[in-house]
Amino acid sequence: MTEAGQVPEDISADRPSVARLYDFFLGGHHNFAADRELGRRLLSVEPNARQIVAENRAFLGRAVRFLLASGVRQFIDLGSGIPTQENVHEIAQRGAADARVVYVDNDPVAVAHSRQILGANPLVTVVGADLRDPAAVLGHQKVRDLIDFGLPVGVLMITVLHFVPDSDDPEGIVAGFAAALAPGSYLAISHATQEAVPGTVAQVQDLYKSTTAAAHPRTSAEILRFFAGFELVEPGLVYLPLWRPDGAPPEHPERAWFYAGVGRKVSG
Numbered sequence: 151m152t153e154a155g156q157v158p159e160d161i162s163a164d165r166p167s168v169a170r171l172y173d174f175f176l177g178g179h180h181n182f183a184a185d186r187e188l189g190r191r192l193l194s195v196e197p198n199a200r201q202i203v204a205e206n207r208a209f210l211g212r213a214v215r216f217l218l219a220s221g222v223r224q225f226i227d228l229g230s231g232i233p234t235q236e237n238v239h240e241i242a243q244r245g246a247a248d249a250r251v252v253y254v255d256n257d258p259v260a261v262a263h264s265r266q267i268l269g270a271n272p273l274v275t276v277v278g279a280d281l282r283d284p285a286a287v288l289g290h291q292k293v294r295d296l297i298d299f300g301l302p303v304g305v306l307m308i309t310v311l312h313f314v315p316d317s318d319d320p321e322g323i324v325a326g327f328a329a330a331l332a333p334g335s336y337l338a339i340s341h342a343t344q345e346a347v348p349g350t351v352a353q354v355q356d357l358y359k360s361t362t363a364a365a366h367p368r369t370s371a372e373i374l375r376f377f378a379g380f381e382l383v384e385p386g387l388v389y390l391p392l393w394r395p396d397g398a399p400p401e402h403p404e405r406a407w408f409y410a411g412v413g414r415k416v417s418g
C-alpha cells in the first residue's frame with residue numbers, strides 16, 4: 151500500500167475479501183466478481199443479509215452520536231471497512247466540527263478507499279494495520295499525532311471481532327486497546343451470534359471459510375467478556391435494532407443476528 155492511496159497490486163481478486171463482501175451488501179462498487187458471487191450465495195442462505203448490514207451501519211451511527219453527546223471528540227474505528235456513506239467522521243464532524251477520527255483496517259482496498267474519501271481533512275486519518283496488534287496500532291505515528299490518550303476516546307469495533315478467532319485471543323486484544331484509554335472512554339461493539347438462528351449462521355460461517363477471514367460468531371456471554379473494565383450503558387448488550395432505536399424496533403430484532411453494546415471505561 152502506498153501512502154498516496156493507490157490500490158496495490160498484491161490484492162487477490164479471486165479470493166473474496168470480507169471488506170469487499172460487506173461493500174457488496176452495502177450496494178457499493180468496491181468489489182470484484184468473486185466477492186459478488188459469494189455475496190449472492192450468502193444472500194440465498196440469508197436473504198436478510200443486506201438489511202442486517204444496514205442495521206449494523208444504523209447502530210454505528212447511533213453509537214457515534216451517543217458518544218458525541220457524551221462528550222467524546224476522538225474516535226478510533228477498528229476494522230473500518232469500505233463504507234459508501236455515513237462514515238464515522240461525517241457523522242462525528244456533523245455533530246462536532248473538531249471531532250478527530252482514525253480509521254484502521256488491514257484490507258488494502260478498504261485503506262485505499264478511505265484515503266480517497268478523506269481528501270485533505272486534517273482531523274481524519276487512515277492507518278493500514280492489523281488490529282490484532284494493539285501496540286502497533288496505538289504506537290503508529292498517525293494515531294499518536296491525532297489522538298490525545300489523556301482524554302476520552304471512542305473505540306469502535308463494529309462487525310469485526312468475529313473475524314478474530316479465539317486462538318488470536320480477542321479478549322486480550324480488546325484489553326490491549328482498553329489499557330491505553332483514559333477513564334470515560336467508550337467501547338462500541340457489534341458482533342455476530344449463533345444464538346438466534348444457529349442453522350443459518352452455521353451455513354454463513356461455512357461460506358465465509360473461503361474469504362480472507364473466517365467468521366467466529368459468539369454467544370452473548372462470550373461477547374460480554376470483551377467489555378471487561380467497561381460499564382455497559384443502557385440497554386446493555388442487545389440485538390442491533392434494540393440498541394437505542396430512533397423509532398419503533400422491528401417485531402423480530404433477533405433476525406438481525408448481531409449483538410450490539412456500548413461500554414464506558416470506569417477506571418484507569
Ligand SMILES: C[S@@+](CC[C@H](N)C(=O)[O-])C[C@H]1O[C@@H](n2cnc3c(N)ncnc32)[C@H](O)[C@@H]1O
Nearest residue numbers: 169172229230231255256257280281308309310
Ligand atoms: C464487515 S466489515 C465492517 C466494516 C465497518 N466496521 C462496519 O461495521 O460497517 C469488517 C472490516 O474489518 C476488517 N478487518 C477484519 N479483520 C481485521 C484485522 N485483523 N485488522 C484490521 N481490520 C480487520 C475487514 O477488512 C473489513 O473491512
